Amino acid sequence: MKIESLASSSSGNCYVIDDGHNKLLLEGGIPYKELVSKLNKLHLKITDFVGCVVSHSHNDHAKAMKDISRFILVYASVETLEQKYVKGHTLKSARRIDIGSYQVISFNTEHDCPGSLGFIIRSYKTGESLLFLTDTKYIKFNLRNFKFNYVMIECNYIDSILDEQEINFALKKRLLNSHMSLTTCVKTLKSFDLSECKEIYLIHLSDHRSDEQLMKKTIASEFGIVTKVCKKHGGYI
Numbered sequence: 001m002k003i004e005s006l007a008s009s010s011s012g013n014c015y016v017i018d019d020g021h022n023k024l025l026l027e028g029g030i031p032y033k034e035l036v037s038k039l040n041k042l043h044l045k046i047t048d049f050v051g052c053v054v055s056h057s058h059n060d061h062a063k064a065m066k067d068i069s070r071f072i073l074v075y076a077s078v079e080t081l082e083q084k085y086v087k088g089h090t091l092k093s094a095r096r097i098d099i100g101s102y103q104v105i106s107f108n109t110e111h112d113c114p115g116s117l118g119f120i121i122r123s124y125k126t127g128e129s130l131l132f133l134t135d136t137k138y139i140k141f142n143l144r145n146f147k148f149n150y151v152m153i154e155c156n157y158i159d160s161i162l163d164e165q166e167i168n169f170a171l172k173k174r175l176l177n178s179h180m181s182l183t184t185c186v187k188t189l190k191s192f193d194l195s196e197c198k199e200i201y202l203i204h205l206s207d208h209r210s211d212e213q214l215m216k217k218t219i220a221s222e223f224g225i226v227t228k229v230c231k232k233h234g235g236y237i
């Protein structure tokens with residue numbers, strides 16, 4: 001499975017998944033024009049995708065959702081579809097659905113936005129599976145029975161940076177209650193079966209409360225798995 005990041009941060013998220021048979025868009029959180037131009041650079045167009053899966057209605061994940069839905073089917077929870085006035089296919093927690101050559105299982109995440117979902121995406125073509133987990137302070141489900149070949153997981157902030165910063169109480173409370181810290185990211189990854197994991201992608205880093213090198217080093221040395229940190233405007237380090 002090939003994974004491309006077009007954007008990854010609190011200002012915009014969009015990823016391309018390709019199993020060599022079908023291409024799937026994950027999140028539509030950048031302006032539609034920007035999406036088209038980024039796809040162009042990869043010699044892709046929106047109609048090349050079998051669908052677009054969106055985790056929740058916050059703009060950094062769903063900004064272009066309505067425009068995308070004019071060309072391909074958008075998949076999201078009923079809350080997300082209603083919030084963005086988009087006609088699409090409804091995803092329900094703990095249900096599976098086929099999208100082209102992929103099977104997608106959705107599950108509820110812990111975020112300050114109703115209808116937020118995470119996804120387990122398996123390719124029928126390659127037999128590989130991918131976990132996509134973002135905008136969640138932790139995960140309440142035990143996913144140990146799955147073997148993930150790829151993990152895309154939020155690593156939003158470093159606890160000590162958050163502690164040192166003089167930020168207002170409301171913002172601090174919001175971060176703690178809705179986003180994943182490096183510590184929780186390590187703990188969450190430890191709860192998975194990563195025996196066949198090839199790559200870990202750290203996504204949705206905070207601009208001011210993260211450290212991409214430290215995060216990459218921490219995860220790579222803890223798990224001994226190739227770790228890529230998705231950059232704000234696309235690509236990874």
Ligand SMILES: [Zn+2]
Pocket residue numbers: 009010058060061135204
């Ligand atoms: Zn977000």
Ligand SMILES: [Zn+2]
Pocket residue numbers: 056058111113135
């Ligand atoms: Zn969000």
